[in-house]
Amino acid sequence: MHIPDAFIPMGQALVYWVIxxxxxxLALRWARRSMGEEKIPLVAVLAxxxxxxxxxxxxxxxxxxxxxxxxxxxxxxxxxxxxxxxVLTLVLLVQGVIFGDGGITxxxxxxxxxxxxxxxxxxxxxxxxxxxIGNAYAAAFIAGWASLFISAILCAVELAIAxxxxxxxxxxxxxxxxxxxxxxxxxxxxxxxxxxxxARPDILEHPRGVSA
Amino acid sequence: xxxxQFVIIGVAIALVIAVAAPFLASGNPDGLESAFFxxxxxxxxxxxxxxxxxxGAAEEQAIAMTGNDFSYEAFMPDYSIPGLDKTGEVFAVVIxxxxxxxxxxxxxxxxxxxxx
Numbered sequence: 001m002h003i004p005d006a007f008i009p010m011g012q013a014l015v016y017w018v019i020x021x022x023x024x025x026l027a028l029r030w031a032r033r034s035m036g037e038e039k040i041p042l043v044a045v046l047a048x049x050x051x052x053x054x055x056x057x058x059x060x061x062x063x064x065x066x067x068x069x070x071x072x073x074x075x076x077x078x079x080x081x082x083x084x085x086x087v088l089t090l091v092l093l094v095q096g097v098i099f100g101d102g103g104i105t106x107x108x109x110x111x112x113x114x115x116x117x118x119x120x121x122x123x124x125x126x127x128x129x130x131x132x133i134g135n136a137y138a139a140a141f142i143a144g145w146a147s148l149f150i151s152a153i154l155c156a157v158e159l160a161i162a163x164x165x166x167x168x169x170x171x172x173x174x175x176x177x178x179x180x181x182x183x184x185x186x187x188x189x190x191x192x193x194x195x196x197x198x199a200r201p202d203i204l205e206h207p208r209g210v211s212a
Numbered sequence: 213x214x215x216x217q218f219v220i221i222g223v224a225i226a227l228v229i230a231v232a233a234p235f236l237a238s239g240n241p242d243g244l245e246s247a248f249f250x251x252x253x254x255x256x257x258x259x260x261x262x263x264x265x266x267x268g269a270a271e272e273q274a275i276a277m278t279g280n281d282f283s284y285e286a287f288m289p290d291y292s293i294p295g296l297d298k299t300g301e302v303f304a305v306v307i308x309x310x311x312x313x314x315x316x317x318x319x320x321x322x323x324x325x326x327x328x
Contacts, residue, residue: 001242001243001244002242002244003244005280005281005282005283005284006271006274006275006278006280006281006282007248007274007278007280008278008280009278009279009280010279010280010282013280028323031320031323031324031325032323032324032325033325034325035320035323035324035325036324036325037324037325037326038215039320039324040317040320040321040324041215041219041317042215042218042219042222043316043317043320044219044312044313044314044316044317044320045218045219045222045223045226045313046222047312047313047315047316048222048223048226048309048310048312048313048316049222049225049226049229050312051226051308051309051312052226052227052229052230052233052305052308052309053229053233055229055230055233055234055237055291055305055308056229056232056233056236056237057237057238057239057240057242058237058238059238059240060243061258062246062257062258062259062260063240063241063246063255063259063260063261063262064240064241064242064243064246064260065237065238065239065240065241065242065243066242066243067237067242086320087316090312090315090316090319091312094308094311094312094315095308096286097286098286098287098288098308098311099286099287099288099289099290099291099304099308100284100285100286100288100289100290101286101290101291103282103284104282104284105280105282106280152243152244155244156247162277162278163277163278164248164274164277164278165247165248165251166251169250169251170247170251173246173247173250173251173257174243174244174247176257177243177246177247178243181242181243199213199218199221200213200218
């Protein structure tokens with residue numbers, strides 16, 4: 001879902017950069033206040049794993065493929081939507097600058113879609129759904145799916161504003177493909193949460209909720 | 213599990229994925245690209261045949277539409293090292309994974325609360 005430079009006019013891209021920078025500043029404030037020294041190596045490992053798994057495009061029907069984004073997982077594991085913003089901003093920076101994956105002028109839009117929406121929908125989806133159904137892994141699956149799907153819907157709206165996609169076709173096509181790709185996001189989020197919770201229950205901000 | 217052990221196992225898993233990804237990853241367009249090609253009639257919405265010529269023209273149309281012709285030459289475009297085929301792709305994803313590890317560690321170190 002990495003938007004390339006050509007898809008959004010420069011002026012609009014700048015607006016998304018401003019929004020992204022506000023959330024990046026908030027994410028840095030979260031890191032200063034809430035990320036203890038002991039979590040630093042774990043955040044780095046999580047980011048490396050998210051980068052690697054983003055390179056693994058999984059085929060879906062209709063000659064299309066998709067990969068995990070990982071913001072929901074980072075937000076759930078580290079207990080804050082801003083963790084998703086923190087990790088995804090750095091992942092998208094490296095992907096754009098070193099590998100040409102995702103544009104430079106539109107990187108703000110990609111940070112908003114994948115980092116901010118992914119982190120917030122992932123985190124609040126997870127805590128909300130877990131509160132209702134009680135199962136942490138089912139909650140992680142649904143929140144992971146929703147984080148990816150809603151990112152794609154916002155992306156379609158941005159591209160409609162940009163004039164690149166007509167709104168209804170963009171929503172239909174982006175929604176259909178990402179409803180399927182979301183299953184990849186949800187599945188890997190739930191499995192990774194299970195592995196991390198088994199290895200290090202103390203890392204999770206809400207260990208009791210996970211084992212429930 | 214000790215932090216050291218967790219980090220070693222975590223990095224090992226990330227590197228296994230990084231090495232395997234170039235061999236396992238699908239080369240099909242991703243969801244956004246597929247939507248773009250379908251809208252610009254280079255690929256059927258629910259079909260897999262991509263018309264390369266129409267796809268190229270679609271990219272030109274997008275630039276004409278938005279006026280954003282910013283272009284940038286990445287060091288390892290599309291997770292590859294020019295002239296090195298699959299080996300280059302493996303190196304590219306492995307380098308990226310290790311770079312993430314170092315970069316995120318450094319940024320987290322600088323920004324985390326300095327209380328212990």
